[in-house]
Structure formats: structure tokens, C-alpha cells
Amino acid sequence: MSIKVVDVSKNYANQIAVERINFEIGKGEIVGFLGPNGAGKSTLMKMLTGYLTPTSGQIFVNDSLVVPNKKNTQSDVGYLPEHNPLYKDMFVKEYLYFIADLHKMGKNQIQRVMLQTGLESETSKKIKQLSKGYQQRVGLAAALIHNPDVLILDEPTTGLDPNQILEIRALIKEVGKEKTILFSTHIMQEVEAVCDRVIIIDKGSLKVDEKLSALRKGQQQIIQVVFDFKIEQQFVQKIPNLTACNNVFDNEWELTFKTKEDQRPFIFDFAQEQGLKILQMNIKNKTLESLFKEQTAG
Structure with a gap:
């Protein structure tokens, strides 16, 4: 198990x-970590790196307890904080040499991460001359330079344009x-595009894993x-597989079905039986965004 969080709390x-959070992340998983601002995400991530100490509970990285083994954790974890802390007057290659030296890594590692992050053509530029997207690449290269098993990335696409995000x-x-x-x-x-799994926290508590x-x-x-005219709810409830119905306005209804099978044929059949015409129909499947809103509303 790469990461194991056991009953972890953090008080200021x-x-x-953060309050009594538990989860495990296996080797090779990419996990999205979601929560509104102030939910405790950055606090938990800093505890995973050993930068902050939990008030209670235990955190393991590669089966090693983080708190008494911070040096082991720093070898196993690469961390890109939300505000990428770069020395912007340094050249790209110079900065990566500096980070490699801190980790006591050889020069061959610099070439590896530059290739991995697509920085080969930017090595002779000062970091401040780079676009925000390439500055994020430099931060990611610094997080990868000691070849860690675990990567902790805090808002890695903040401030990037759509192409840079991609x-x-x-x-x-x-x-x-x-x-x-x-x-x-x-x-x-x-x-949805990148992750195998999602963890959602709100107000310091785990909501979804x-x-x-x-x-x-x-x-x-x-x-x-x-529909082409108003119909009573008692008739709408005759539609097969229906779990909820909401009369949004006048002739407009929002119908909920707990199934992946396309329910539109059943609605067409219902309309025909009732002598109704369908003026408009749209599928609005429940998304990760709607799940996030449900779990963090209020």
C-alpha cells in the first residue's frame, strides 16, 4: 500500500x-482529491509529506510511518504545492541541478526528468521567461527528480489556459x-479524464471515496x-422505472431513473398512451460535479 491514512485529525x-479521516491508496492509482476551499485538502496533503504533524492518527507512506521517519517519506514522496515555489531568476537547468543536489542525485536524473516533462528545449531559459504551463512543468520535474514512488500534487493546473491544462x-x-x-x-x-478514483472531503470530514x-x-x-400541455403528477408517476419526478414549470418535468438503460423509449410510449406530444427532451445524467455539489452543499 503506497498511502494509508488511519483516523487522522489535525487541529489548529x-x-x-481535518477530523478522523481514513483511506488507502494502492500502488499505481491516480486519485482525485476534491473539496471546497477550506475543506482541509492542503492540510492533509502537507501531513502526507511530513511537513505537518497530525494531532492524532497515523499516516503511512510505503508502509513506513511518516512522523518518526520524515527523511524516508521525503525520499518516497514528490510534492508540488499549490503555489509553485520556484527561484525564477535561475535558469531551468541550474534550478534542477540545485534540486538534484539537495536530494544527492546524479546529473543523469536531470536529463531523465527534463525528457519526462518536455523541458529539453527550455533548459537555457530563466524560469521567469517561461509560460505558466512550463513553470508548472519545472515544478513537476523538481518533484520527480529523486524518482519518488508517490506524487502529491496540490492544484497543479491553477492559472493555466485550456491548452496548458491539457x-x-x-x-x-x-x-x-x-x-x-x-x-x-x-x-x-x-x-474524470485522468483518475481511477475520487476522494471528496468537506469541513475536514471524508464524504466520498x-x-x-x-x-x-x-x-x-x-x-x-x-409535453404539449400540463399533466398531473399522478399520471406522470405511471412511467416505468421512475424513482422521482419534479414539475419544474408548467408543462416541463424532470424525471429521475436509477438505471443506465436509456429511458426515453418508455417516455415516448407513455406520451402516446396519454395522447401527449413531446416538445423537448434532454438527458441530464448525474455527473461528478452534481455529486460534489450534493456532498458539499451548505
Whole structure:
């Protein structure tokens, strides 16, 4: 097991930042870490790196307890914080030499990470001359330079344009073939495109820990339909497989079915039986975004 979090809590004076969280992440998993601002994501990530100490509970990285073995943890974990701490007056290669020296790594590692992160053509530039996307690549290269088993990435695509987001997303997916990755983001599409699994926390507590495949399998199907005239709810409830119905406005209904099978044929049959015409119909499947809103609302 690459990461194991057991009953971990973190308090700041009277404020609870993280409360009794438990989860495990296996080798080779890419896990999206979601939560609203102030949910405790960054606090937990800093505890995983050994930068912060839990108030209670235990954290293991590669079966080693983090708190008394911080040096082992720092060898096993690569960390890219939300605000990428770069020395921007240094040249790219100079900076990576500096980071490699801190980790007591050989020069061959620099060439490896530059190739891995696509920085070969940028080595003679100062970091401040790079685009935000390439600066993120430099931060990722620094996190990878000691060849860690685990990567902790805190908002790695913040402030990037759509093309840069796609580049970093592809890079994370490629690196994830060999590493265990936990990364936080506010971009749901990013999690759906890259991750095997999602963890959602809110107000310091764990709300969701699921494989994305399981979430998709259990998705509700929501269909919005507009009939040609108003109909009573008692008739709408005759539609097969219906679990909920909501009269949005006048002739418009939102129908919920807990199944992946397309329910539109049943709605067409129902309309024909009732002498109704369908003016409009849209499928609005439950998404990760709607799940996030449900778990963190209020």
C-alpha cells in the first residue's frame, strides 16, 4: 500500500481542520482529491509529506510511518504545492541541478526528468521567461527528480489556459503509469479524464471515496421533458422505472431513473398512451460535479 491514512485529525487551536479521516491508496492509482476551499485538502496533503504533524492518527507512506521517519517519506514522496515555489531568476537547468543536489542525485536524473516533462528545449531559459504551463512543468520535474514512488500534487493546473491544462493533464496521466498520484483540483473534468478514483472531503470530514467506474455504474439518469400541455403528477408517476419526478414549470418535468438503460423509449410510449406530444427532451445524467455539489452543499 503506497498511502494509508488511519483516523487522522489535525487541529489548529480550537479549529478542526481535518477530523478522523481514513483511506488507502494502492500502488499505481491516480486519485482525485476534491473539496471546497477550506475543506482541509492542503492540510492533509502537507501531513502526507511530513511537513505537518497530525494531532492524532497515523499516516503511512510505503508502509513506513511518516512522523518518526520524515527523511524516508521525503525520499518516497514528490510534492508540488499549490503555489509553485520556484527561484525564477535561475535558469531551468541550474534550478534542477540545485534540486538534484539537495536530494544527492546524479546529473543523469536531470536529463531523465527534463525528457519526462518536455523541458529539453527550455533548459537555457530563466524560469521567469517561461509560460505558466512550463513553470508548472519545472515544478513537476523538481518533484520527480529523486524518482519518488508517490506524487502529491496540490492544484497543479491553477492559472493555466485550456491548452496548458491539457498538456499538464496528459503529463500527469503519463507519469501515473509508474507512480501513485494524489492530486487536488477544482476541475471535475480533470478528475474524470485522468483518475481511477475520487476522494471528496468537506469541513475536514471524508464524504466520498469511490472508484469512478463504480460511480458511473450507479449513476442516476435524469431526463428533462416538455409535453404539449400540463399533466398531473399522478399520471406522470405511471412511467416505468421512475424513482422521482419534479414539475419544474408548467408543462416541463424532470424525471429521475436509477438505471443506465436509456429511458426515453418508455417516455415516448407513455406520451402516446396519454395522447401527449413531446416538445423537448434532454438527458441530464448525474455527473461528478452534481455529486460534489450534493456532498458539499451548505
